[in-house]
Amino acid sequence: MTEGKVNKKLSLLNNKYRDTLILTWKKPIQKGIFFPFSTWTTGRNRLYQEIINRKLDKKYLYFIFMDGDFILKSKSQEEPFKIFERYLEKYLPAIGFPYFLHHKKSSDEISAYYEFDGGFFAIHKEALHTQFPYYDNEDKLNWCYSQAYFFYLTSILYQGFVLQFNLLESINKNSSYYEKINWGYVNNNFIKSIKNKDFLKFFKQESPPNLSSLKENTKELYNYHFDNNFLSKIFNYKHPLWKRRLKIKRDIKNKKFISKCKLSYMGELSKKTLGIKITNLLFIIFINLQIFWRNLKLKIFINYFNNAIGRIGIILKKYSPQLYYFLKKPLDRLEKLNNNLFILRFI
Numbered sequence: 001m002t003e004g005k006v007n008k009k010l011s012l013l014n015n016k017y018r019d020t021l022i023l024t025w026k027k028p029i030q031k032g033i034f035f036p037f038s039t040w041t042t043g044r045n046r047l048y049q050e051i052i053n054r055k056l057d058k059k060y061l062y063f064i065f066m067d068g069d070f071i072l073k074s075k076s077q078e079e080p081f082k083i084f085e086r087y088l089e090k091y092l093p094a095i096g097f098p099y100f101l102h103h104k105k106s107s108d109e110i111s112a113y114y115e116f117d118g119g120f121f122a123i124h125k126e127a128l129h130t131q132f133p134y135y136d137n138e139d140k141l142n143w144c145y146s147q148a149y150f151f152y153l154t155s156i157l158y159q160g161f162v163l164q165f166n167l168l169e170s171i172n173k174n175s176s177y178y179e180k181i182n183w184g185y186v187n188n189n190f191i192k193s194i195k196n197k198d199f200l201k202f203f204k205q206e207s208p209p210n211l212s213s214l215k216e217n218t219k220e221l222y223n224y225h226f227d228n229n230f231l232s233k234i235f236n237y238k239h240p241l242w243k244r245r246l247k248i249k250r251d252i253k254n255k256k257f258i259s260k261c262k263l264s265y266m267g268e269l270s271k272k273t274l275g276i277k278i279t280n281l282l283f284i285i286f287i288n289l290q291i292f293w294r295n296l297k298l299k300i301f302i303n304y305f306n307n308a309i310g311r312i313g314i315i316l317k318k319y320s321p322q323l324y325y326f327l328k329k330p331l332d333r334l335e336k337l338n339n340n341l342f343i344l345r346f347i
Helices: 008-013 040-053 080-091 125-131 145-157 183-192 197-202 228-234 240-253 263-274 276-319 321-346
Strands: 062-066 070-074 095-099 110-112 120-124 162-172
Touching (some): 062 080, 080 095, 120 125
Antiparallel strands (some): 062 120, 110 162
């Protein structure tokens, strides 16, 4: 997933053993899925949808999900992606990932975790359908919540099989700002989705990162796939978290739109019918109209607010002159502050 610039190193990965799917959300490119007005969560789900549509889950053992501004590094001269693949083949984790900035680092070659950053990770094909799709109902609250629910699910189902490869490091060159996570809210909401409370012992009710106990490499005896019959005994399928995820799965199966923003799908349709240049121009116009509309609504609100302050001032001056002159300065400052905030937002 990227704005529109493609990591040049990805072209080195294309061969008969790999496929590369690129999703852009700001600028369309020739060989990629254009998915504008999407969130980090809905972008990940769109890639999952493409995996299913192309039946790539029947072809590959692992799927690597990666943000476009991430790079993979190793102290070895060997290509880092090859080292990463070799680790996956050797240890066969449910989910594997390199060390990242806010993770705990161990001197061991590998360590097991509950938590991991969603910017770069690989997932086994059996775990793919259990972990995906991401829950997208809370993107308006915080884009990080979907990843929190994602690794909370791994803590229940794959404890000891979520592995960090400590000799590799992923680096995010252009980290975006996210709102602070309300861990209490996320923890409690996930707990409410658990029907069988015996499984609460596997769930850590605290902000990550948390170390897990490393399991022996017994993948040949372990199945990463969990069907709905099994999962429904652990989780409450009437909870919004599961209702929404199950709906997305049904929509993928029935070849329907899975993102709530239907305009996102117009991006790819426009690219195919009108071409890249016209599509890029259209969506630049759309984005600027969206910004203009938001600022127009803000201006209308500020006008109403300032008019209200003015009317309050007239009433106070008439019926309580002493209170009016006492409040006049702070009310004038508030009106000026509102106008300044609008100008800053518009810029």
